[in-house]
Amino acid sequence: MVVNIERLFSKRATRLRASEIRELLKVIKMPGMISFAGGLPNPKAFPVDAIQACINEVFKKYPEKALQYGTTEGSTQLRGELAKRMRKKHNINCELHNIIMTNGAQQGLSLIALSFLDPGDTYLTSVPAYLGAVQAFHAFEANCESIPMDEEGIDLDSLTRNLERLRRTGINPKFLYTVPTFQNPSGETMSLNHRKELLKIASDYDFIIIEDDPYSELIFEGKSIPPIKSFDTKGRVIYLSTFSKILAPGFRLGWVVASRAILEKLVLAKQATDLCTNVFSQYVAYEYIHGGYLDEQVEKIKKMYKHNRDIMVEEIKKKFPSSVKWKVPAGGMFIWIEMPKSIDTRLMFQKALANKVAYVVGEAFFPEGGNYNSMRLNFSYSDEKSIREGIGRLADVIKEELSEDYQQDLDPNGV
Ligand SMILES: Cc1ncc(COP(=O)(O)O)c(C=O)c1O
Numbered sequence: 245m246v247v248n249i250e251r252l253f254s255k256r257a258t259r260l261r262a263s264e265i266r267e268l269l270k271v272i273k274m275p276g277m278i279s280f281a282g283g284l285p286n287p288k289a290f291p292v293d294a295i296q297a298c299i300n301e302v303f304k305k306y307p308e309k310a311l312q313y314g315t316t317e318g319s320t321q322l323r324g325e326l327a328k329r330m331r332k333k334h335n336i337n338c339e340l341h342n343i344i345m346t347n348g349a350q351q352g353l354s355l356i357a358l359s360f361l362d363p364g365d366t367y368l369t370s371v372p373a374y375l376g377a378v379q380a381f382h383a384f385e386a387n388c389e390s391i392p393m394d395e396e397g398i399d400l401d402s403l404t405r406n407l408e409r410l411r412r413t414g415i416n417p418k419f420l421y422t423v424p425t426f427q428n429p430s431g432e433t434m435s436l437n438h439r440k441e442l443l444k445i446a447s448d449y450d451f452i453i454i455e456d457d458p459y460s461e462l463i464f465e466g467k468s469i470p471p472i473k474s475f476d477t478k479g480r481v482i483y484l485s486t487f488s489k490i491l492a493p494g495f496r497l498g499w500v501v502a503s504r505a506i507l508e509k510l511v512l513a514k515q516a517t518d519l520c521t522n523v524f525s526q527y528v529a530y531e532y533i534h535g536g537y538l539d540e541q542v543e544k545i546k547k548m549y550k551h552n553r554d555i556m557v558e559e560i561k562k563k564f565p566s567s568v569k570w571k572v573p574a575g576g577m578f579i580w581i582e583m584p585k586s587i588d589t590r591l592m593f594q595k596a597l598a599n600k601v602a603y604v605v606g607e608a609f610f611p612e613g614g615n616y617n618s619m620r621l622n623f624s625y626s627d628e629k630s631i632r633e634g635i636g637r638l639a640d641v642i643k644e645e646l647s648e649d650y651q652q653d654l655d656p657n658g659v
Contacts, residue, residue, distance in 0.1 A: 260383055271602045278634030280621040281602040283428060283577060286552075288627075289545045290492050291537065298531035306527065314523040316515045317507075318345025318499070322530040326499055329533070333461070335474040336483065338501050344510060345521040349458055349486040349498035353380040355513045356454060356482060359506075360418050361386040366410065368420040368451070370398045372580070372609030372618070374428045377421050377456065388611045389417065397424060397434025400441055407449050419452045419482075424472060425460035426576025429609045429620035433574065439472045446480055453481045458489050459576040461542050464550040466574050479503030487529055489577070490542050495525040549577065552623045555631045563639035565646055577624040580606075583617040583642065590616060592645050601637040 250258075271277055302310050317323070323340040330336040330343075346352040353376065361367065363385035369378065371390040378388065389406055392399045403420075410417060420442070424434035434442070446453050455472045473483035479502070486498035500510060514520075532538060556579060557572050564570075569582040581603075583589065589605045596602060606618025626634060 256383060256385060259385060261379065271597060274597075274600075276600045277597075277602060278600060278626060278630045278637065279602040280623070280626065280634060280638075281604050282625060283622055284625045285489055285493060285545075285577075286548060286624050289541075289548055291541050291544075294532065294535075294537045294541070295492070295528065298528045298535065298537075301531045301535075302524070302527045310524050310527040312523065314520045314526065316344070316511050316520050318343070318521050319523070319526040319530060322526050322533070323499070325530060325533045329538075330501060334457075335470045336501060337474070341504065342501055342507065344500050344507055344514065345526055346484075346498045346500060346514070347496045347518065347521050348488060348493070349456060349484045350376050350380065351514075351517070351521075352484040352498055352500045352510075353377050353454075353456070354383070355500070355510045355517065356419075357381050357384040357386070358513045358517075359509045360452075366415050366417045368403070368406070368417050369611070370420075370422050370427075371611070372427075372429050372606065372615070372620075373421070373611065374423055374456065375608055377454075378611050381421070382611075386418075390610065390612055391420075393427075393430060393432055396438045397427075397432055398422065398438055398442060400438060400445065403442075403445060407445070411449070416449070417451050419454050420446065421454045421456065422472075423456045423459070425457060425469065426462065426573055426578075428459070428576070429578050429604065429606070430580040431571065431573030431576055431578045432580075433469065436469050439469065440475055443472055443475055443480065447478070455481055455483045457483060458486045461490050462546055462549060462577070463575040464546060464553065473501060479505065482506060490538065490545065491529065491532065495529060496522055497525050497529055546575075549624050552626070552628070552631060553579070555628050556621065556623045556635060559632050559635035559639075563636055565639075565643060567646070568642060577622055579621045579623060581619045581621060582606075583619070584646065585617050587642070587645055588616045589619045592641060595645065596638060596641045599637045599641050601634045601641070603638065 271279060271281065320340060322345065323343040326343055327338050327340045330338050357380045361381060361384040366387045366389055367381055368389045368391055370393050391403045391406060424439060426433060453472055457471055471483060473481040483501040484498060487495050560570060567584045570579055573579060590607060593605055604620040606615050606620060607613055
């Protein structure tokens, strides 16, 4: 008898959707394609020799431990180093027992979803939003309320209006998810004032803040703004970060900083999920930080990505029509582009692929859809030559699209 497997899947599993970004990553491999689509670090930045040296150290000093199961919380030594870094670089007042290691920040998001979201619960996110977080929360059958971003990172008036509306219908959101620094996908950074205000609003309406921070170390200019977690004295903020953008995503190493009460729950969720984070990569990462390599590595990445950003900005300025809007991000890996409203980047995507250049359609970052005229460009992955060539190709596609649009306006039959 043929198994009707669909019938057996859980309701939750049937809600799982393919990530448009994952699908798009496939196009990177097409011959001749210049892809600004993925959110990939530049492989030329991977510190292969230093990592090799650290691996040798691990095998010399503690091979048995590195190849054994570890505790669910993660390596004490590594968490100790991270606690030091959190205090020194980010002004977050924490000790190692406020940190757990996760298999990437993405697992941290899933563990938070597992621990906080019941079916039908509501959470808030600023939009455009990191798609991976929306996917993780969606899997736990939660309802999403989108809060638009503004020039200070989140529209706080809209947030309070929405909170009041929800309160009138008896809904108290569990948390607000935000990437306050060099956000994926918009490249925007939340102002200091909005960070403090947001924490106050969270306290007034009694929800927690999930602060996802993979990019703040990749700052190209200006002054760093302290994370929201650094102002949190009441355990209202869960902070996540990762080695993916400052070392290598293949390590699958992230961490969560939170109060003990929250971490105890996340540890139980993690125990049920995967017992412990990759022990071997934790030992290698410890040797890497302890050996004093990380700061130098971050400087190297910043220099490389700033150069790439400058090239992309220079080419966009030169080649994109003036009706296309964008902002220069002060760090991170992405530039957000807004076309004239008449352009639908979903429809334009096939033309871009035909012209051997790829981007991510902006709509993918809005859980409720819309914003069809936007797109995300990644500048970390490509080299200078590809950035110049790719932006040229994209500019040609945009110009063609705009001129078709113009022709349609002239054509009395064109609707
Ligand atoms: C905002 C944000 N959060 C989390 C992640 C996932 O990171 P990790 O590789 O640590 O799972 C990413 C990856 O691109 C990201 O952009």
